[in-house]
Amino acid sequence: MSAYDDGPDGAHQRPEGLSDTMVQALGSLSSALETTERARGHLYSFHQLTGTADLELDRAVRLLREGGHPEWAEKVQKEILGRNVIPGHWTFQIVEAYNDTYYEPFKELEKAAVDRLAEGRDHLYEAEMKEARRTDGHPAHTARPGTSP
Structure with missing residues (x-):
């Protein structure tokens, strides 16, 4: 925790009992979903x-x-x-099939895992990485928006 503010907000603090391995696992799950978001784009x-x-x-x-x-x-x-771009499909049908078959179930599973395993606290891996990399007292390294050294 930094000397000039009280660290990350509660939504980005690890719940009691959540192991390093689980923070990493949820971080990987979130990263995979983010990659899927890019693929969808x-x-x-x-x-x-x-x-x-x-x-x-x-x-x-x-x-x-x-x-x-x-x-x-x-x-x-x-x-x-x-x-058709592939047999029987225009591109909108490919987008719809991707959304229904892969994207939506993945998004729902990732949210359910975060809700169940981390009390709904998202981006814990990144929040802990930010906290570890902050420079104490530097105005561009504050823990949260709206805080200052």
């Missing part, structure tokens, strides 16, 4: 980029027709425009 990027490309095909089809190549316009329109 990339999935949404994939969804939006693919949709943007599909909408741009409307312009390509129009310009191919205007440019005197209706056969190519027809080929793009029939072969690529609105095509």
Whole structure:
């Protein structure tokens, strides 16, 4: 604990009896979920980029027709425009399946583990790392927002 304030708030202090191993385990579980959040963001990027490309095909089809190549316009329109990205799926269906099958159950399990094993106290591993790395008396190393040396 720092000499100039009283350390992390109660929500970020280890409950009595919670071992180092459990703090590390919950930290790893949380880290894995954070990585899943990033993967989900990339999935949404994939969804939006693919949709943007599909909408741009409307312009390509129009310009191919205007440019005197209706056969190519027809080929793009029939072969690529609105095509499934994997059999039976547009990207929104992939996002929905990921959310329902993997993301939501993972998020619920991580929350249940933190609630049951750490009395709902999240980010204990990071909070303890912050406390160990703080420089006593430094104004940019305070334990909590709104505190000062």
